[in-house]
Amino acid sequence: MKSESVTVVNAKKQFDEIALQFETFRILNEEGVVINEDAMPDLTVEQLKELMRRMVYTRILDERSISLNRQGRLGFYAPTAGQEASQIASQFALEKEDFILPGYRDVPQIIWHGLPLYQAFLFSRGHYHGNQMPEGVNCLAPQIIIGAQYIQATGVALGFKKRGKNSVAIAYTGDGGASQGDFYEGMNFAGAFKAPVIFVVQNNGYAISTPVEKQSAAATIAQKAVAVGIAGVQVDGMDPLAVYAAVRDARERAIKGKGPTLIETLTYRYGPHTMSGDDPTRYRTKEIDNEWHDVDPLVRFRKFLEAKGLWNEEEEKKVIEQAKEDIKAAIQKADQYPKQKVTDLIENMYEKMPVNLQEQYEIYKEKESK
Template identity: 70%
Template structure:
């Protein structure tokens, strides 16, 4: 067998895992996760809630009331499905777009807004919420996750660490180092690549010659799976299995095929410069909310009144959260200096005195 045949054999093992098609029809009954009707409804509630929250956050950003923000519309199924498969004591190490996972894991929404503003109070995570704050550096949380997972194992915890990056993050050296470390030490880790096809503006085809990102797990000796990231049931099922395997000593790389409908962030990105209308239309027809709504309506588990109730709740929660964020004392330059070190070096002591005097006037 030559090298080309070996590669082809590997790639053939990474077919996209899905449960629902675009019309909400079950196409893989055997893979259906074991969930109750109430849990199915909760998955839908969280996706609708996240879509509305995202819309309001974009509006708040444009009003100057939020700082850095990365839209999530289109990626809800991957975010909600992975987090819903976790135990409360599992650890989440997110990228900057992964705010919904943090909030549904227990981070108060107003603190998520404070994080967006760069306020230190947004990083004061409650003691009972097992999350780290979002990593802005692309892919840097991959190695951290391998380490946290190893720590959990050494401490005898029966929990996992999960992290998220995009397709662009899979091109970072940290990505391969983290996977290799987790595989070598059999750390209970789950690595999720949200492949939305564009790392800001670079298409995934220019990121790698591999047909899938999931197949990169082979070299690290860990499990890999490519899942339809706009199918919340497939994401949930894949993550549940990944969690079980991680606790049994085999980490998993999940490549979730998804799409962000908006810009990479609201800091000036214009997706019309690198995406076609045809591609946008293709993925809008795969919308995770539409697909799952059709599935639930077919089972008489969802209706317009239920959806409107969630929409109004999301609007009310965002309004309350931004109001709480507004009440947090504004940061001063002296605050930044004091928050930097426990013991200040001499040059910062001088600066602290200077700015404290200015602020007291």
């Protein structure tokens, strides 16, 4: 006689209860008004203005980089406009000794962490010097392999823990990176050993072209932290104060030995995935674009500062002009930097050159000497 079927798991109830724990954290509303006073980060007037300055500067850098790419003066480039709050405010919450492991869209963070602008341009061109971090600049070069930096960040963080350093590693990826195996492996290992690491997923909605809701059945990316036993939070990625507060809190938890945090920032890239042929009009509607433009992080933060009398059009123009001057000087320096040679590539790849490359090396060395 067959027994009656028994419902072992109420999946809907389970999912609903988990999703309720990951409400979007925000401090400013769309009009730049504080709606979460208790969460306001302790930033000075000068720090607030500096955060705005960096965001405006980064928007100009993005506009000029797109133009330089179209002129053939840059190589690979992934636009950043729309993600300034997510990128710049998160880096602003770090200390100089912290270590950044960026994805390929995360060049602004490592520029503000100390990478000279001309080297960022050389990175775009594929020149090896663009990957050579100056002494004291704690970054790896932008990772091209989707999600691989999550595993690397865990290793860096474990190194900090073993050496007793009060530093954290922070790794960035997009929502597409959250669909990769490295994403889970890195977080799982970090959680097991309470590594001081912050995992940031900048959820801009589409990875390359696949909507996030088709990438995962989970209601949020932040809740994936539960599976590996680490803290998770979903943040309004168009709100710089919320992003700053979330990363600063995660950093403090990490250096106190409380383990990693997964931060999902809800943001949007206004441009294409990269300048290498992507057409976002094929998978995004004008209506969706307009909705996100209405919550532009620069506009929101500008309104907040203007209401306090801390920002005006004149100050913004100064930042824009300074950015244009810096970019002009940096691209000129990149243009003047010695061109990369085939022999450079071979020399940099191996400490001890394989026999099969030795002959080729000699051939190219002779060609380059002429």
